[in-house]
Amino acid sequence: MNSAGRVRAAAVELFATKGFHGTGIRDLAQRAELSSATLYHYMGTKEDLLVEIMTTALQRLLDAAEQVTTEAGDPVARLRALVALHVLAHAVSPGETRVVDNEVDALSADARGRVVALRDEYEQLWARIIEDGVGCGAFHTERPAVTRRALLEMCSGVARWYSPRGPLRLEELATHYAELALRALGNPAAVDTDEVRRCREVVARVWDIPVRAGN
Amino acid sequence: MNSAGRVRAAAVELFATKGFHGTGIRDLAQRAELSSATLYHYMGTKEDLLVEIMTTALQRLLDAAEQVTTEAGDPVARLRALVALHVLAHAVSPGETRVVDNEVDALSADARGRVVALRDEYEQLWARIIEDGVGCGAFHTERPAVTRRALLEMCSGVARWYSPRGPLRLEELATHYAELALRALGNPAAVDTDEVRRCREVVARVWDIPVRAGN
Amino acid sequence: MNSAGRVRAAAVELFATKGFHGTGIRDLAQRAELSSATLYHYMGTKEDLLVEIMTTALQRLLDAAEQVTTEAGDPVARLRALVALHVLAHAVSPGETRVVDNEVDALSADARGRVVALRDEYEQLWARIIEDGVGCGAFHTERPAVTRRALLEMCSGVARWYSPRGPLRLEELATHYAELALRALGNPAAVDTDEVRRCREVVARVWDIPVRAGN
Amino acid sequence: MNSAGRVRAAAVELFATKGFHGTGIRDLAQRAELSSATLYHYMGTKEDLLVEIMTTALQRLLDAAEQVTTEAGDPVARLRALVALHVLAHAVSPGETRVVDNEVDALSADARGRVVALRDEYEQLWARIIEDGVGCGAFHTERPAVTRRALLEMCSGVARWYSPRGPLRLEELATHYAELALRALGNPAAVDTDEVRRCREVVARVWDIPVRAGN
DNA sequence: GATGAATGAGGATTCATTCAT
DNA sequence: GATGAATGAATCCTCATTCAT
Numbered sequence: 001m002n003s004a005g006r007v008r009a010a011a012v013e014l015f016a017t018k019g020f021h022g023t024g025i026r027d028l029a030q031r032a033e034l035s036s037a038t039l040y041h042y043m044g045t046k047e048d049l050l051v052e053i054m055t056t057a058l059q060r061l062l063d064a065a066e067q068v069t070t071e072a073g074d075p076v077a078r079l080r081a082l083v084a085l086h087v088l089a090h091a092v093s094p095g096e097t098r099v100v101d102n103e104v105d106a107l108s109a110d111a112r113g114r115v116v117a118l119r120d121e122y123e124q125l126w127a128r129i130i131e132d133g134v135g136c137g138a139f140h141t142e143r144p145a146v147t148r149r150a151l152l153e154m155c156s157g158v159a160r161w162y163s164p165r166g167p168l169r170l171e172e173l174a175t176h177y178a179e180l181a182l183r184a185l186g187n188p189a190a191v192d193t194d195e196v197r198r199c200r201e202v203v204a205r206v207w208d209i210p211v212r213a214g215n
Numbered sequence: 216m217n218s219a220g221r222v223r224a225a226a227v228e229l230f231a232t233k234g235f236h237g238t239g240i241r242d243l244a245q246r247a248e249l250s251s252a253t254l255y256h257y258m259g260t261k262e263d264l265l266v267e268i269m270t271t272a273l274q275r276l277l278d279a280a281e282q283v284t285t286e287a288g289d290p291v292a293r294l295r296a297l298v299a300l301h302v303l304a305h306a307v308s309p310g311e312t313r314v315v316d317n318e319v320d321a322l323s324a325d326a327r328g329r330v331v332a333l334r335d336e337y338e339q340l341w342a343r344i345i346e347d348g349v350g351c352g353a354f355h356t357e358r359p360a361v362t363r364r365a366l367l368e369m370c371s372g373v374a375r376w377y378s379p380r381g382p383l384r385l386e387e388l389a390t391h392y393a394e395l396a397l398r399a400l401g402n403p404a405a406v407d408t409d410e411v412r413r414c415r416e417v418v419a420r421v422w423d424i425p426v427r428a429g430n
Numbered sequence: 431m432n433s434a435g436r437v438r439a440a441a442v443e444l445f446a447t448k449g450f451h452g453t454g455i456r457d458l459a460q461r462a463e464l465s466s467a468t469l470y471h472y473m474g475t476k477e478d479l480l481v482e483i484m485t486t487a488l489q490r491l492l493d494a495a496e497q498v499t500t501e502a503g504d505p506v507a508r509l510r511a512l513v514a515l516h517v518l519a520h521a522v523s524p525g526e527t528r529v530v531d532n533e534v535d536a537l538s539a540d541a542r543g544r545v546v547a548l549r550d551e552y553e554q555l556w557a558r559i560i561e562d563g564v565g566c567g568a569f570h571t572e573r574p575a576v577t578r579r580a581l582l583e584m585c586s587g588v589a590r591w592y593s594p595r596g597p598l599r600l601e602e603l604a605t606h607y608a609e610l611a612l613r614a615l616g617n618p619a620a621v622d623t624d625e626v627r628r629c630r631e632v633v634a635r636v637w638d639i640p641v642r643a644g645n
Numbered sequence: 646m647n648s649a650g651r652v653r654a655a656a657v658e659l660f661a662t663k664g665f666h667g668t669g670i671r672d673l674a675q676r677a678e679l680s681s682a683t684l685y686h687y688m689g690t691k692e693d694l695l696v697e698i699m700t701t702a703l704q705r706l707l708d709a710a711e712q713v714t715t716e717a718g719d720p721v722a723r724l725r726a727l728v729a730l731h732v733l734a735h736a737v738s739p740g741e742t743r744v745v746d747n748e749v750d751a752l753s754a755d756a757r758g759r760v761v762a763l764r765d766e767y768e769q770l771w772a773r774i775i776e777d778g779v780g781c782g783a784f785h786t787e788r789p790a791v792t793r794r795a796l797l798e799m800c801s802g803v804a805r806w807y808s809p810r811g812p813l814r815l816e817e818l819a820t821h822y823a824e825l826a827l828r829a830l831g832n833p834a835a836v837d838t839d840e841v842r843r844c845r846e847v848v849a850r851v852w853d854i855p856v857r858a859g860n
Numbered sequence: 861g862a863t864g865a866a867t868g869a870g871g872a873t874t875c876a877t878t879c880a881t
Numbered sequence: 882g883a884t885g886a887a888t889g890a891a892t893c894c895t896c897a898t899t900c901a902t
Binding site for chain 4: 432447448449450451495532535536559564572573576577579580581582585586587588590591598602603606607610613616618
């Protein structure tokens with residue numbers, strides 16, 4: 001990896017584990033194996049780095065979500081795809097997702113606005129699908145907005161505990177969460193594993209992470 | 216409120232919104248309406264304050280959970296109680312719970328050990344109930360551990376968005392989450408609202424927060 | 431001991447071991463078993479305390495020195511008495527003497543002037559006796575001023591290492607130092623132990639310290 | 646002098662005159678003509694600086710002492726050399742030596758152990774030589790350990806009063822102290838000035854201080 | 861007498877960032 | 882590209898001292 005990449009990777013890892021405010025420029029430099037002055041050849045301010053990480057991560061998730069839900073068919077299939085994608089993204093790049101989920105408050109008002117707008121746009125995908133499912137009788141929930149938040153938090157939580165080195169394979173993880181989500185929405189249908197696999201391939205391509213047979 | 220209470224309240228609020236590392240001693244002092252030197256009459260180090268907040272919050276949750284699950288009957292009732300309690304606790308004191316959930320990494324190794332031990336003990340309550348429910352055929356899940364984590368994250372997420380000033384009343388919130396959890400566990404039984412009310416009363420008493428008719 | 435005495439004793443002990451600047455008001459309070467606010471009933475400022483310790487210690491030494499040298503006869507006897515007294519004083523109250531010797535620089539200019547004046551007055555006693563001894567042919571030294579300083583440092587050093595709990599008795603210590611001093615002054619006469627005993631009695635009386643048979 | 650050198654020189658001077666605890670980081674910065682933040686480019690903590698000063702000073706003294714005593718012949722010559730070296734070192738770098746002598750108590754337990762070990766090693770040189778001299782009948786003292794301490798304190802005291810700008814030249818100072826020491830040890834032999842000159846040359850070389858004809 | 865509460869000033873140290881080389 | 886040197890501002894925390902009770 002080149003220096004710029006090492007800086008970004010270091011930032012993701014440290015921001016995710018120690019928090020933005022808990023991470024010093026010297027920590028970043030050490031992890032990236034550069035002097036702290038050299039860091040500034042590859043980044044603007046520390047906050048710029050955070051903003052870049054957050055927006056690209058959210059944009060990537062948003063793009064992939066639009067892709068997989070467009071490909072899928074009915075609300076059930078689209079929700080399955082959305083859950084699978086979300087869970088896989090959080091399992092495959094827990095650093096970025098934890099930063100996105102936890103460090104919004106560290107942003108300046110201006111940057112926060114842009115990040116929150118992206119996040120809202122993404123959540124709207126969920127809202128629309130759930131709404132559609134309720135509309136066509138596939139989902140049953142008295143409080144769609146509450147349910148949506150509950151499901152999102154449930155899925156995002158994956159980044160807090162899942163390890164690719166554990167026994168649970170990525171597809172199994174995604175399948176299980178899709179099942180949980182559909183049950184919670186009152187539609188305990190069996191999950192089509194082909195769909196999950198398709199999501200996994202999208203993730204592999206978009207996140208540029210070799211998803212090995214192992215998981 | 217006295218000075219000591221104001222310090223603690225300020226810490227909870229600021230740690231929850233800006234993070235431990237994002238909160239300066241001067242922020243705390245300003246919020247508590249004290250000079251920064253005076254703060255140190257009421258606390259040890261900043262970390263001591265964090266530890267105190269975390270351990271009392273966790274201990275309170277743990278005690279209340281043991282109480283409500285002991286009172287309840289079968290695994291279904293116990294899980295309902297546990298979910299309701301957890302959700303209510305997170306809705307009623309979102310500050311404390313967010314601190315507990317987000318700032319574990321800010322602790323020194325020693326303190327982290329103690330806090331994580333408490334958290335593990337609490338999670339064991341969930342694990343045992345889910346296990347019992349699966350054992351007696353009430354719950355259906357292929358991966359109890361994964362499901363447990365999913366449900367915990369789902370319920371904890373309440374602290375991130377619920378506002379007591381919104382239209383959703385506390386009991387409705389708890390009831391809805393209990394329903395979601397039971398569905399996810401493959402047992403879409405109707406939720407007994409008496410049980411939820413009992414939990415709400417426990418919360419009102421233990422957290423010493425007047426749960427008004429309004430929510 | 432009463433509170434005022436405990437404060438003074440604590441100050442002597444702590445100033446001697448940790449230095450004036452290394453000793454905090456809280457250290458003093460803890461050692462004196464008082465609250466730090468209560469300290470101020472028994473003292474002025476921290477520096478006042480230091481000044482009081484230094485001046486009384488120096489004044490006491492000066493008075494005793496004048497007494498024992500007036501009682502003694504020829505320069506040899508007077509020097510023996512002076513050495514014995516100095517050594518005994520440093521052995522018997524190492525705290526005070528270390529403070530006097532080491533903390534002069536911690537004083538404000540004003541107080542320093544007064545303390546240094548006392549110290550100079552005391553050193554003049556030494557100077558005069560050495561001068562007399564050289565004059566009457568009892569002492570031989572080419573540089574009386576250098577020799578005087580050398581002997582004073584040698585004798586003051588006792589406060590850095592002597593312990594009354596060790597095997598060396600006070601009189602033996604004083605006798606040995608008197609011998610060293612006289613040798614250094616070119617007059618290796620045997621030391622009269624009666625004289626040393628008289629000095630010891632003066633020390634016992636003036637310093638109000640029970641000199642037990644043990645040492 | 647470069648910045649690092651200025652920091653060290655400032656520390657020696659200030660620690661020597663105001664004590665470790667009496668010297669603030671701002672004092673150091675001002676004396677070194679750097680901002681207090683820049684100080685930390687050239688040092689670790691304030692204590693690290695103290696430890697470095699102490700250990701290098703002691704090590705230098707120890708090395709030089711081993712050199713001059715190895716070169717010298719009988720115990721009398723070796724003691725003369727040791728006294729001369731000690732006195733010259735204290736006269737030539739009074740700052741370092743006063744720090745070594747006075748600030749041991751300011752060290753943390755760990756560092757203190759290392760420093761005291763060095764000091765003990767140095768004192769052992771004195772102990773062995775005195776012991777040898779007593780063994781071969783050159784020295785007469787009933788209490789070698791007490792005498793050793795007395796002589797060491799006497800010689801170290803030089804750093805408290807000697808000024809190279811006074812009338813007393815370095816060689817005269819060292820010669821006089823060697824004479825005092827030998828007298829105190831019961832061997833009032835004349836002091837070989839060649840030996841003292843050799844010590845002075847060692848000091849000039851090891852301490853890298855140009856010993857001018859003037860003193 | 862005694863003390864808990866209070867504080868402005870200062871303690872050592874680290875911060876993110878710049879810039880000349 | 883890369884970095885050692887540099888710094889003003891900020892970090893957490895302790896200082897000696899006062900005062901109302």
